[in-house]
Amino acid sequence: MKTKTEIGYDSRIEGDVICTRLDAALNWFRKNSLWPMPMGLACCAIELMGTGASRYDISRFGAEVMRFSPRQSDVMIVAGTVTYKMALVVKRIYDQMAEPKYVIAMGACASTGGMYRSYSVLQGIDHLLPVDVYVAGCPPRPEALLDALMRLQRKVAKEPVIATLKKVA
């Protein structure tokens, strides 16, 4: 039986086709559109705004879409001091985010409690949430946050997507 379907190389569509693994392709989509949930709690939130604003321009890394709705976001940037009063609120917002989700602990307070060793401050958001990247600084410079974002992108790029999907099913 003879078919007219062409398989393999086609010179008419040369240059528009890439051969890759599905995992790599999905991860490539994912890592370049990490939409942040800006959990702006304190001083770091201003540097987070600075990162999003004109000079540092976080949209170069595909993360300019600050979503205040947890259901539309991929990475929660915990920027600022997490107090005990706020802790369960942060946790609740994190729980509402859809998988896959990531957390960046921005600044000393979110990472360890920082300079606030006091009765009302949670000593690091990692008591409640799994943190992917910690950023040092009080507050970190925008460059440091961008570096954290790039590190997270590298992490996302290595994740097995298909394997996890099968496991869930």
Next chain:
Amino acid sequence: MAETRDIQFRDVAGQAAEAAQALAPANDAGEVELQGEKMVLNMGPSHPATHGVLRIVLELDGEIITKAVPEVGYLHRGDEKIAENMTYTQFIPYTDRLDYLAPLANNVAYALAVEKLLGIDKELTPRCRFIRVICVELARISSHLLGVGCYAMDVGAMTVFLHTFTEREKIHNLCESLSGARFTTSYTRIGGLSRDMPPGWMEACRQFLKEVVVNIDETETLLTRNRIFVDRTQGVGVISREDAIDYGLSGPNLRGSGVEHDLRKAQPYLVYDQLDFEVPVGSTGDSYDRYLVRIEEMRQSVRIVHQCLDKMPGGPINVADGKVVLPPKDRVLTRMEELIHHFLNVTQGINVPPGQIYFGHENPKGELGFYINSRGGGTPYRLKIRSPSFVNLSILQRLLPGHMMSDTVAILGSFDFVMGECDR
């Protein structure tokens, strides 16, 4: 001074109730039924318009707010308790993080308070005073730029935010070359400053002032006669003069209501009595007036910084008292007396006399006051921070009822508060 006139509080809820009564059919008993039930809406603590972690529980009748209960404390970090556990100098970095939009102004306010307690506020060197004034006014410009930018973003104009942040980054650069940190500066020390201005800083500052004036003009072009902006802010959130005083408002929120009170004029500190500037005052006390006051204050700040740069005297930046300010390092390493001063100053802190003082400072957000109760020694017995945002927010429960739900964003933005300072 602008003429102040009495204004009628816009009673939207009353109008709406009247309208509803006119429409609603009377029942058999002749009573008018008001339709619908109240809805409770929780706004915050994670909400883009609450500028941080303010939470407001709103009770709504349709779209009209009937009751508003602000909840603060989501960023209560225990600054006052921490202050009791460290020396006066060690607390300076914590003041950065009070009003984190204007760290330099907080540094200056705190240093002036401790100096008042020490009784050395008259001995500050002229150069130190002028540099401190520049710091405060740069912080004011920076804070108001962010305030106006975010306000515009809240009511729907994204461009302004990106626009003002460009200038803020320039102030950050100036801060960085001045203090070493672009954001949390910790620039002042008790009795002086951590370092002098670097070479070329004054020229950079003058250059910045030239640019920021253009930026303020452009911001005004974008907003002041913008139909959408004016419609959303004019007549919204009107605070009468009496209410403003009764609720203890301060800063642009007070002046927007027509009270001409500015601590730089009323209780001149540093060198404000030698400088020529004006205090802008609003006439109606609505959100639009508060915005106008902020814009004008930025212009006045530019004037002040210009005058300070022109008048900048030479000489030392620290008071000559080794018991207060750390002596120069080369003398510490070679002389006994300076070594002892250095050691005591670092380990025990500055020996402060017993007593209590209150110092109020005109911060960008309003009156930032430090009440220090000392029983002698290197640590405060009680340090109370009178934060403007905390007091300013307390009027919300009075102000919000009667407004539309969407006006909440316009009112909150016009208050330009910071939760770090509100909750401390």
Next chain:
Amino acid sequence: MRAQQLAQQLKARFGDLLSEPAEFRGELTMQVVDPEKIADICRMAKEELKFDYLVDITSIDNYGEDPRFSVVYHLYGYEHRAYLRLQLSVSEETCQVPTVTTVWKTADWHEREIYDMMGIRFAGHPDLRRILMWEGYPHHPLRKDFPVTGKSTSVPGIAFTEAAPLAGGPFITVAGGKDAMAREPRGRLPETDSTESKGPSQQPLSTGH
């Protein structure tokens, strides 16, 4: 001086209820002898002496003294531009002061904060709830017998706390301590009896030098 005159007018009106104004660094402080009269004094100061701006209310815990608490009022007048400080003492047993929300609305949140942080109640306050900590939090953090690191608490579903680790700081040196641990305690310990303190050889920081 204007503030001095105003203070004397207040003193003339209330007589023995107020102490002679004491001056320190150009500020006047008057002790209110009877806390129950504070609202009357404030109303008179506001209405007749034009102290129309209540700057601040705060409280101090004089731990180990009787009466234990002080409440401090800062008054300011826009016209005469003078500050005045009123101070009163409350014992731990009473722990109650009349509210001044009837005089200035701004007192509302200040008094709630004092109630939250220090545990002093304000009689007649319209809405005396915690403001900075959450409802159900059992302690009053600014009392001197409460450690800066906090104590562990739990209100299920609302909030929880744990004592913060204080490894290494903050450092304070006390002159004249007998050994290194006494000279450099790790932070000021809560000023209670030694059974509650954690470190074996740490002494409460003496406040006078």
